[in-house]
Amino acid sequence: MFLSLRRRLAVSAPAGLIVLAGCANFSADGGFSVVERSAREHLGRDVRWARSEADHAALRERVAELLREPIDVDAAVQIALFNNPGLQAALEELGIAEAELVRAGRLPNPGISLARLRRGDELEWERGLHLDLAALLSLPMRRQIEERRFAQTQGSAATAVLALAADTRK
Known part of the structure; x- marks a missing residue:
């Protein structure tokens, strides 16, 4: 009886941990949709987050196209939204905040220890499995x-977009 319970625990505990570990994942857009929606609602303009060199090249090309045309206030705002490195840095904060959110939702790594002890002719093996219980208990909190921090970072990025547009219009 005791052995079968031990076996059941040995099989079910790791399986449960694996299921729980997969609960926190990255979103497809890194939380950028909130910022993008805010820019469209309040400004009627596009904002892009350049995450790769190809994205940066596409934005530079789009800025070059806009600069070939006569520039009015709306075009100046659009150029500023596409070409401002400070805004891109604010958008990068979204990625960092999302990474922290995902990390906060993951289970702490377990530790395994194995020791070989010898006393004279006697050989003893010591095995251990440990988990940071405080980290496990504080996981929901x-x-x-981190969810609140992520929402705050989204709000800060959206505010940065609106502030850049307002400064450009001045």
Whole structure:
């Protein structure tokens, strides 16, 4: 009886941990959709987050196209939204905040120890499995804190877009 319970725990505990570990994942857009929607609602303009060199090249090409045309206030705002490195840095903060959110939702790594002890002719093997219980118990609270931080970062990025547009219009 005791052995079968031990076997069941040995099989079900790791399976449960694997299922729980997969709960926190990255979103497809890194939280950028909130910023993008805000820019469209309030400005009627596009904002792009250049995450790769190809994205940067596409933005440079789009800025070059806009500069070939006569520039009015709306075109100047669009150029500023595409070409401002400070805004791109604010958008990069979204990626960092999302990474922190995902990390906060993941289970702490377990530790395994194995020791070989010898006393005279006697040989003893010591095995251990440990988990940071405090990190495990604080997981829901840490996840909630990081969700709030992520939402705050989204708001800050959206505010940066609107502030850049307002400054450009001046």
